Amino acid sequence: MRPLPRFCVALLPLLLLASCQSEQVVKFAGPTMGSSYTISYVAGNARQRAELQQGVEAILAEIDQAVSTYRPDSALARFNAAAPGCMPMPPVAIALATHAQALAHDSEGAFDITLLPVVDAWGFGPKAANQPGTAWTAPDDETLAALRPLIGMQHLRIEGDALCKDAAIQIDFNSIAAGYAVDRIADYLRLRGIEHFLIDVTGEMRGEGQKPGNTPWRIGIEAPLEDTRQAQKIIPLTGQSISSSGDYRQYREVDGQRQSHLIDPRSLHPVTHRLASATVVAPSAMQADGLSTLLMVLGPERGLEYAEAHNIAALFISRGADGFETRVSRPFAARYPSEE
Numbered sequence: 001m002r003p004l005p006r007f008c009v010a011l012l013p014l015l016l017l018a019s020c021q022s023e024q025v026v027k028f029a030g031p032t033m034g035s036s037y038t039i040s041y042v043a044g045n046a047r048q049r050a051e052l053q054q055g056v057e058a059i060l061a062e063i064d065q066a067v068s069t070y071r072p073d074s075a076l077a078r079f080n081a082a083a084p085g086c087m088p089m090p091p092v093a094i095a096l097a098t099h100a101q102a103l104a105h106d107s108e109g110a111f112d113i114t115l116l117p118v119v120d121a122w123g124f125g126p127k128a129a130n131q132p133g134t135a136w137t138a139p140d141d142e143t144l145a146a147l148r149p150l151i152g153m154q155h156l157r158i159e160g161d162a163l164c165k166d167a168a169i170q171i172d173f174n175s176i177a178a179g180y181a182v183d184r185i186a187d188y189l190r191l192r193g194i195e196h197f198l199i200d201v202t203g204e205m206r207g208e209g210q211k212p213g214n215t216p217w218r219i220g221i222e223a224p225l226e227d228t229r230q231a232q233k234i235i236p237l238t239g240q241s242i243s244s245s246g247d248y249r250q251y252r253e254v255d256g257q258r259q260s261h262l263i264d265p266r267s268l269h270p271v272t273h274r275l276a277s278a279t280v281v282a283p284s285a286m287q288a289d290g291l292s293t294l295l296m297v298l299g300p301e302r303g304l305e306y307a308e309a310h311n312i313a314a315l316f317i318s319r320g321a322d323g324f325e326t327r328v329s330r331p332f333a334a335r336y337p338s339e340e
Contacts, residue, residue: 023212028053032060033178034070035202041189042196042212052192059184060201066092069116069126069172079163080116080171086164096173096180096286097158103176103290104153106310111294112265114156116170117147122270124261144268151265178202179243179289186285198237203244204285207237224276224317224324232317232326235336241285245292246277246317264297273299274318281313281335304329 026046029038030053039056066089068074079087089097103111119125121143123136139147155167173180181201186208189197196209198217207217216238220231224246235242247260260270278295282288291312295303300318307314307329313336314329328336 025211028056030057032181033064033202037181037202038200039185039189040198040200040217041194042209043194048192048194052189052194055188055192056185059188060181062090063092063177063181063184066090067096067173067177069174076171076173079165080169084165084167086159086162088161089163091161092180093163093173094158094161096176097156097163097171099176099180099286099290100173101153101156101158103294107294107298107306109153109266110264110297111175111290112151112153113171113173113175114151114153114169115263115265116172117150118144118263118265118268119172119261121147122261122263124263147268151268175293176286176290178204179241179285179287182206182241182285182289199285201285204241204289205237205243206241206285208239210238221279221315222277232324233315233336235281237281240281240283241288242279242281243285243288243292244277244279245296247271247296262296271297271299274320275300275303275316276319276324277317278303279315280307281332300327307331 023042023044024046025040026043026049027038027040028049029036037056037060039052041052064071065074067076069076069080071077075090075093079089100111100113104113116125120127121139150167150169155165155169156171157164178201182199182204183206185199185201186197186206189199196211198207199205205219207219210216216236218234219237219242221233221235221244223232247262260272262271263269264271275296278292280288280291280295282291291314295307295314295316298306300316303314304316304327306312311331312329313332315332316327318325318327
């Protein structure tokens with residue numbers, strides 16, 4: 001499943017290990033969702049690796065078959081192409097839609113999975129990706145007004161194992177699907193008896209247990225720089241998930257103005273605020289994934305207010321007159337009280 005251009009992955013796993021430990025960190029990786037995944041886990045030997053990788057890739061393939069917007073044979077592609085009505089959908093799609101509805105309600109519409117036609121209209125969606133080299137022009141007000149009746153979570157409902165729509169909406173789950181995949185993989189590893197692991201699916205991460213030597217998994221939150229990768233802050237990750245969203249590498253210049261690929265569902269236009277990246281630490285990766293997207297849409301001031309009101313551990317990096325400015329929510333400051 002190739003996702004819409006992600007809100008640039010901004011997390012750096014730090015896996016430096018002492019070579020004298022009897023246990024070792026075993027790793028395997030592969031392509032997924034237009035990017036990659038990496039699984040790191042602690043074991044006395046690597047004999048499980050091939051079997052675990054097969055299980056992980058089966059989960060990723062299941063998600064891809066269910067909700068890819070780039071595969072014409074996916075369940076979601078069939079739903080998007082269908083006329084208004086109800087269609088039975090796989091459990092993956094129902095779980096994602098349920099979470100998306102809750103987040104849309106809590107954010108008063110700032111999070112919306114029905115934006116696919118608008119994202120395509122602005123040249124950031126799968127339509128543009130499938131037509132490389134095609135000249136792009138910004139949609140005018142008339143075009144966006146024509147799309148407005150096809151946008152909105154009020155047009156989507158869940159009835160048992162079916163998704164229903166009362167308008168010709170098209171949905172995508174790219175803002176939460178990778179996080180969902182991390183949660184599914186974490187459940188799988190626990191069932192296989194793996195207690196200490198770090199999962200990374202397209203930059204959405206979860207850490208559990210510890211590395212050899214009883215040291216925590218450590219994650220670098222990347223500074224929002226276009227050409228280099230540098231950690232702005234390093235935090236431990238144990239029993240939590242983390243997601244960063246940003247627009248500092250996915251944008252275009254139009255008439256000298258920076259145009260983000262992040263679309264505000266309320267205006268149907270790209271966001272224009274100063275926020276360069278938002279990082280969320282949450283109990284589940286799907287929560288962190290969706291919330292980091294939502295906070296990027298809300299911007300630095302409203303995003304911080306939302307994080308404070310909803311007890312979200314969040315870090316915001318904004319563009320200022322003299323460089324980047326960092327702010328954190330109270331829950332983030334309580335969890336990570338000192339700069340590292």
